[in-house]
Amino acid sequence: MKAVYFDGKSSKPYLVTVVRSGGGLVISTPESTEINAFWNSEEIRTESFATGKKVLLSYGEFPFQRLELTGEGVDVFMKEVLQNESFVKKYQHTITRTSPLKLVFGSIAVLGLVIYSYIFHISPYIGEQAVKLVPLSVETKVGEVMYNNMSYIIDKDDAKSDLLLEFFDACGFQSDYNIRIDYSKNNMVNAFAVPGGQIVVFEGLIRQTECWDELAALMGHELAHVNERHSFKQLARSITGYLLLSVLTGDVAGVSSVILENASAINDMANSRKHEKEADMVGLEYLKQSKIRPQAMIDLFKRLMEESGEEEITEEIGSSLEYLSTHPLTTNRMDYIRDWIDGDPAFNYAHTDIIRAQEIWLQLKDQAADPLELKVIKKIKEKIKEKLDEEEEETIEQ
Amino acid sequence: MIEEQHLDHNATPEPVKPRYSNLSFHGQGSTYFGIVALNVVLTLVTVGLYYPWAKAAYRKYLWNETEFKDSRFVFNGTGKEMFKGFVIAYFIFIGFYASLSLMALWTYAWIFIILFYILLIILIPFAIYGTWRYRITRTSWRGIFFTFEGNFKEFLKIFVPQLLLTLITFGIYASWMRVKLMKYLFSHTRIGKIRMDFHGDGASFFGINFVGILLSYITLFLYSPVWIKDRVNFTINHTSLNDGEQQRYLRSSLKSGEAWKTLMLNFVMLVFTLGLAFPWTLMRTFRMYFRNTWVPDEFDFDNLEQSEGDFRGATGDEMGDIIDIDFGF
Numbered sequence: 158m159k160a161v162y163f164d165g166k167s168s169k170p171y172l173v174t175v176v177r178s179g180g181g182l183v184i185s186t187p188e189s190t191e192i193n194a195f196w197n198s199e200e201i202r203t204e205s206f207a208t209g210k211k212v213l214l215s216y217g218e219f220p221f222q223r224l225e226l227t228g229e230g231v232d233v234f235m236k237e238v239l240q241n242e243s244f245v246k247k248y249q250h251t252i253t254r255t256s257p258l259k260l261v262f263g264s265i266a267v268l269g270l271v272i273y274s275y276i277f278h279i280s281p282y283i284g285e286q287a288v289k290l291v292p293l294s295v296e297t298k299v300g301e302v303m304y305n306n307m308s309y310i311i312d313k314d315d316a317k318s319d320l321l322l323e324f325f326d327a328c329g330f331q332s333d334y335n336i337r338i339d340y341s342k343n344n345m346v347n348a349f350a351v352p353g354g355q356i357v358v359f360e361g362l363i364r365q366t367e368c369w370d371e372l373a374a375l376m377g378h379e380l381a382h383v384n385e386r387h388s389f390k391q392l393a394r395s396i397t398g399y400l401l402l403s404v405l406t407g408d409v410a411g412v413s414s415v416i417l418e419n420a421s422a423i424n425d426m427a428n429s430r431k432h433e434k435e436a437d438m439v440g441l442e443y444l445k446q447s448k449i450r451p452q453a454m455i456d457l458f459k460r461l462m463e464e465s466g467e468e469e470i471t472e473e474i475g476s477s478l479e480y481l482s483t484h485p486l487t488t489n490r491m492d493y494i495r496d497w498i499d500g501d502p503a504f505n506y507a508h509t510d511i512i513r514a515q516e517i518w519l520q521l522k523d524q525a526a527d528p529l530e531l532k533v534i535k536k537i538k539e540k541i542k543e544k545l546d547e548e549e550e551e552t553i554e555q
Numbered sequence: 556m557i558e559e560q561h562l563d564h565n566a567t568p569e570p571v572k573p574r575y576s577n578l579s580f581h582g583q584g585s586t587y588f589g590i591v592a593l594n595v596v597l598t599l600v601t602v603g604l605y606y607p608w609a610k611a612a613y614r615k616y617l618w619n620e621t622e623f624k625d626s627r628f629v630f631n632g633t634g635k636e637m638f639k640g641f642v643i644a645y646f647i648f649i650g651f652y653a654s655l656s657l658m659a660l661w662t663y664a665w666i667f668i669i670l671f672y673i674l675l676i677i678l679i680p681f682a683i684y685g686t687w688r689y690r691i692t693r694t695s696w697r698g699i700f701f702t703f704e705g706n707f708k709e710f711l712k713i714f715v716p717q718l719l720l721t722l723i724t725f726g727i728y729a730s731w732m733r734v735k736l737m738k739y740l741f742s743h744t745r746i747g748k749i750r751m752d753f754h755g756d757g758a759s760f761f762g763i764n765f766v767g768i769l770l771s772y773i774t775l776f777l778y779s780p781v782w783i784k785d786r787v788n789f790t791i792n793h794t795s796l797n798d799g800e801q802q803r804y805l806r807s808s809l810k811s812g813e814a815w816k817t818l819m820l821n822f823v824m825l826v827f828t829l830g831l832a833f834p835w836t837l838m839r840t841f842r843m844y845f846r847n848t849w850v851p852d853e854f855d856f857d858n859l860e861q862s863e864g865d866f867r868g869a870t871g872d873e874m875g876d877i878i879d880i881d882f883g884f
Contacts, residue, residue, distance in 0.1 A: 163698035168859035207619040208583050220861045223698040257585030264592035271596045
């Protein structure tokens with residue numbers, strides 16, 4: 158092979174012939190004795206990583222000798238040299254000799270697969286594992302900060318908050334967290350749980366409920382969020398996802414990084430829907446433990462759907478809407494909850510009516526209700542009285 | 556080709572009209588894309604720790620595809636060397652975000668934030684000096700390493716007043732500052748006995764930037780490629796080489812038309828591929844810059860001598876290893 162040799166001491170190029178022999182390369186100038194070197198194969202390093210026929214090798218200690226090989230036979234020779242090199246170096250050499258089309262499609266396929274599994278599988282997993290290492294006290298502290306930041310929208314009613322907590326205890330729900338419940342005078346039809354045991358219920362939602370066990374179902378759902386550390390997991394997942402994406406965005410140019418971030422955000426929503434479903438399931442379990450009517454959860458969602466007008470929206474846009482939402486579609490939720498209850502004989506238990514819980518709910522509902530709805534309440538009150546009377550009679554009979 | 560390069564400039568007593576050779580760039584988008592793919596995969600798998608090695612791979616490729624007088628440049632740096640700078644940057648990054656989150660939990664965390672900003676400002680001269688020094692001393696051509704003979708204390712003596720002036724003038728002085736720093740870095744860089752220097756003046760550079768920014772806004776950035784061209788040409792045309800006997804300037808042949816066509820097409824390519832065309836646009840940009848950079852032929856490029864001592868050792872620089880880092884944020 159013909160090559161150009163540099164001795165490392167000066168930039169003078171020597172045209173040399175290179176012959177492979179005795180486990181190495183014999184390098185010599187053809188018509189003089191100026192250069193006469195032997196390179197041991199095992200110590201030859203590949204330096205170049207360039208397209209085309211040119212290959213650069215280096216040898217020895219500093220100042221390194223260098224050899225620029227060109228022309229026929231180089232690729233065959235390189236295969237031998239690369240045997241001692243790392244995977245990365247082999248790959249780097251190979252891609253300079255792969256057809257562009259193959260390279261582009263191959264790269265897109267590999268990149269797509271890896272980034273997909275990273276966003277949707279690996280980063281969520283790391284995030285959730287990280288949560289397990291965080292002690293409850295830290296989670297509670299973080300929750301307090303989040304709660305303080307939104308306390309201005311809560312507009313808490315202290316007396317009613319105490320009643321809600323009593324309601325919670327009467328239902329027999331339990332938690333490792335110190336559960337605190339806020340009754341918000343806000344008209345929103347909503348409720349949420351903050352990491353560390355803080356639950357907030359808005360008056361609008363209480364007004365929507367039509368039976369005490371619907372409120373119990375709601376409490377069960379929010380308690381499930383707390384006990385399963387959903388919001389905290391969500392937080393950890395977003396952070397791990399963001400951290401690594403930000404390392405990558407140095408390499409993957411502008412617009413692509415926006416797409417990656419949005420994919421990540423959409424995945425967060427999918428994940429949030431998963432948590433909602435989990436909270437429905439665990440909440441249902443709590444209802445079972447307290448022998449509260451499980452169908453109350455379906456009723457609760459019926460009220461929510463009536464309020465939000467979701468039915469009409471989904472009829473128009475279709476159920477694809479769900480992908481861009483943090484919650485499952487209410488119709489879907491009602492369906493799967495019904496399936497769970499029907500599919501599991503364990504839910505065929507005799508329902509208990511927890512009197513204290515009923516009383517509290519009535520009181521809250523009474524004070525929250527619109528004048529128009531008061532009639533309904535009167536009716537319900539009468540019904541409960543009848544029931545109470547019956548029970549009294551029963552006890553007397555016994 | 557190689558024989559032709561022996562220029563007999565001693566034979567002519569009268570100054571000859573200078574002849575030039577240009578650099579050339581041979582990188583291909585598809586190959587670069589292949590490098591990106593592997594780098595991204597390994598960076599993800601190692602939770603980001605592979606990043607310095609990825610950076611070394613990009614550089615090795617870019618350097619290897621750059622050619623002057625039939626010989627390619629080589630980047631001799633390694634991921635291992637850059638790992639140090641990376642760890643520092645990583646901890647600053649994490650520390651900064653940790654303090655930001657602390658702010659929510661603890662009222663006095665803003666003290667940390669301010670400390671971090673101060674730390675960042677202190678790190679700027681380290682980053683500029685260290686990055687230049689690192690890149691220069693790890694670059695070789697025909698086996699001959701570039702040498703940097705700066706002194707960090709000297710550099711700081713220039714840097715600190717320049718930074719203060721820039722802050723006081725709300726950034727207007729930045730053009731002058733940049734020229735001063737370039738002068739220092741270039742004039743302490745050499746290969747063999749050929750020493751670089753920089754002769755640009757702040758006022759002209761300010762003029763280019765002032766007109767460039769103004770017209771860019773007026774023309775809704777259609778003028779921006781011309782501004783970029785002016786900055787590049789300003790840098791190249793004011794850079795000289797000196798071998799102790801003669802001083803000659805580099806020349807740029809980049810014209811507004813070529814810059815405009817190349818950079819605008821790059822922009823369109825990026826928009827229509829949602830950014831995925833970046834390996835190709837990057838290669839196009841390098842190709843444009845290098846083929847328009849002309850180096851005077853009067854120097855004896857065949858007899859550059861290697862500096863004594865290992866390129867990894869510090870020369871005239873007592874800060875030594877501490878600033879042998881490459882940030883490249």
